[in-house]
Amino acid sequence: MLVSYKWLKEYIDIDEYSAKEVAEKLTRSGVEVDAIHPLNKEITNLVVGKVVECVKHPEADKLNICQVDVGEIKPVQIVCGAKNVGEGQYVAVARVGARLSGGMKIKRAKLRGEVSEGMICSLQELGFEGKLVPKKYSEGIFNFPQEMLAGEDALSPLGLDDTILELDLTPNRSDCLSMLGVAYEVAAILGVDVKVPEPAIVASKEKASDFVKVHVEASGDNPYYGATVIKGVKIGESPLWLQTALIASGVRPINNVVDVTNYVLLEYGQPLHAFDLDTFGSKEVLVRRATEGEKIVTLDESERTLSGEHLVITNGEDPVALAGVMGGATSEVNDDTVNLLLEAAYFDPGPVRKASRDLGLRSDSSVRFEKGVDPNRVAAAGLRAASLIQQLAGGEILEGPVEFDQLNREPREVSITLDKVNNTLGTQLEVEQIERIFDQLQFPFKENNALFTVDVPTRRQDISIEADLVEEIARLYGYDHIPTTLPNTPTTPGGLTTTQLKKRKTRRFLEGAGMHEAISYSLTTAEKEAHFTENVQSRVKVALPMSEERSTLRTTLLPHLLDALSYNKNRNSYHVHLYEMGSVFHTEENQVTVQPEEKTYVSGAFMGLWHEHSWQGEKKPVDFYVVKGIVEGLLSELDVNGEIRYVQYEKAGLHPGRTALLEIDGKEVGFLGQLHPSTAKEWSLPATYVFELNLQSLMEGTEENLRYEAIPKYPAMDRDIALVVDESVKAEDLQRIILNHGGKLLTRVAVFDLYQGENLAPGKKSLAFSLRYLDRDKTLTEEEVSAVHEKVLLALEENAGAILRS
Amino acid sequence: MLDRLQELHDEAMKKVADASDLNDLKVVRIAYLGKKGPITEVMKGMGKLSAEERPKVGQKANEVRESVTSYIEEKEKAFEEAALLEKLKKESIDVTLPGRPVSKGGRHPLTSVVETIEDVFIGMGFNVAEGPEVETDYYNFESLNLPKHHPARDMQDTFFVTSDLLLRTQTSPVQTRTMEKHEGQGPVKIICPGKVYRRDEDDATHSHQFMQIEGLVVDEGIRMSDLKGIFATFVKKYFGEERNIRLRPSFFPFTEPSAELDISCAMCHGKGCRTCKHTGWIEVLGAGMVHPNVLEMGGFDPEKYSGFAFGMGVERFAMLKYGIDDIRHFYTNDTRFLSQFTRV
């Protein structure tokens, strides 16, 4: 909402305050002034001039030589290029030495031999927005539409001495979508009175009801319809005060009748519509729901197809207006209009919002009806408009209006006690203070024993419960005056849950390991997902995506991590290790109907070198075992207990020979491995390694069971063995055999070497293990260890064909 | 004989003094102190001496030996030290070459902000609550006093999945979910961090995905002045002791009265500058007293209980705290950006 400060002052006496002061006060009490625009952008030396003579320039077709009376003894000569300049016009003249908006300076000039002492201005040159300039003046200079005094300052008549307050209204304060509403608000803050217009009309003896009938079928949607008939109007240009008021409010002047309806819309917040009675098509107004597929051509020349949820004004047969949204083209007021049907109606927010939404048609009218207009201003606005039209366009107002009226105009009664106010705010207000606030708001009330019963005026549709009154009191009392306290309630222990702590632990661990945390978008594309899964059917999709790029909720964190690697690579960062912790969304349904399952995953992606030391020449590229080390470390950090297994695994998007499935107690919890080279290529990535873990199931399988274990008093004995086995034998298998046969003396087995190549038979490899034997109760003897060790070696040979390498 | 010993002593001492390395010392030691050396020779002749003279000569011989030996040892030590020093000097390295880097990753700045804020509120007795990102219309809107067709729904452009399911536009649904779990029993003191989604085109100040932290306190006798107190404490802990707060009336469907919370500008200390658009204040969050309808839908009796709620944008906090100018930086995961926050 744009509020002209000059216009606002017609309703309230606020001369002692500057626009800036009022803006600040409005903002601090809840109606935010987003910006303050002074309309005069440094324009000086602009006067009204009268063109007393205008002849063609002898040397230039497109130029006119004008003699302009600027209130001095002799007129000044100004060369003007505008087509629409002519004798007798009152124009805006920037005199020599004047400055225009944008800092342009006017100098004495010679144009093709003719002296020009100043410039006749267009509205655009004076800083008016092109789209607000009346069509008549959009291609040339401006003419004052009325007689003026030559030489007088032109800034004020043009409204350039005004300041505009741009309000950023919250949805509840639709009352401030009108000048009167803003006036009430400012009056409440400053404690001044509001002067409401009192329109007076002279009605003719003819009855409007002889010219038009009103029938409302959809009385719920349209509880009030008032039709005023005005005969014999003369359509023309509006006076300057009206045009400047509209332009200041961001509305383009059109003609006197339309301008009046727009003016009253801005003034009362009540949208009105004027039909040309002669092209209306009947003598009957019928308000009804549209039929399915019914069509109307609206004022903006577009054909609209309607549904049964939309409300239309018809002439008994065809729709002539889309109720509350926009009028129809057929009965539009134009230069030839003589007789008017002026509509002032209350339309329910529902169908207006529906039509506006469905048809993508937002108008100054729909915006106001959608929020609910003041039922007590509907008829008053009709009267105000009729009176202004008569004043500006002449004509006879017939006795009327013709009405359909089932509108509830009763104020809402809301009660509140003093205690409730003070207990909610933490204040110690007295009855008198609250009374004063209600008085300033002009809310009629009764007070009895500190119980206030308030008749909330219908202009404040947002106030319906006691909490709303508390807010009114609080904001006018001033939020700054509310004390600062801490809750009187017993203290509570705060903290993180085990799961939340484990998420933090996971982050700490991965960061300590050298990874950066990434956060990427949850919305992705089905194609990106398809690289890692066969099943792309069961996806959660956004109904109306803004782009394909953000159409589907992710089921894996990998694609966006790969995007991030790729992004970094393109910016010359080649060694990047990222992890992300976030939700993925799985559904079993082809068409989602219930909330999908959201699981927290943690995933990582690595490219380039893991370690590098430039001058020592060390370079360690990331490989499978780097990633596995991190995963193993994380499992240990999270106290995962249960049997952890890494199973050779084939998965879409991953290298078939370098991928492992992670199982805990036989349950899949994730995978790790090298990105399939063709997948890597899709992302233009070098050798890339990834892991993806279902953190949620990892955390479920964990419990903190850290207990101190006594440090052994007796020495342990280490035996290292190198075993020759078939290449297909897995380290894990050998390890399991060793553990199964080592008895209770065997406390640790670790792989320490892998050898393939020379000195071994083809198809063989050598794996070396270190075995630690320990007896917690005494010093072990060679014989005891050897007895167990021999059993282990025998079992290795029998079960895995493992031969001790000599 | 005594003279002879003194003579030998002086001779030997001179040779030690002249020795230029360990080898020279060894020669001197063998020459004078060895079993075949002159001192031993002198001692052998002691038998011929009288009983009076014998101990004197013996004593003198020992003195000479000790004196020479001690001098040799002293010189030996000096030579060894010099040799070691020589050796160490050869081992010298260039200490200006760079060290072996410890690889260290880091938390995303948004996570840092969330964790810091969590910790401040945990210190004030809050718990952390979480909820789903794909929400039902009921929890995201209706239970928050935003029935279908409520005009305030326009404030948030929503990604719908179905007519009833949507990507949550705010973390506020966690409020209702938490209140339901409390079954009408106070106190509730939670903050709920998480991702939220709006149908916005991404630009420097808008992102279709961003993070919010929602907070809720419900108990008997909670007042708007308590909201001010909790925030004054929070702002001082998070932004610094010298920062002040102010509340401005605002509107949120789920609170009444509602407020925007501003903090004093750190750049200009309230005098007005570009950062604060010349107001001296920076808007940081929205808050208010929980709307009675919201309490009721959460299963709390609004006659008995009251509460306040607040919501803040994590990106905005991070941008304010670290001076980041473009919200898109948070989601490109450029390591040149991320690595700046490893110290946080």
Ligand SMILES: [Zn+2]
């Ligand atoms: Zn500042």
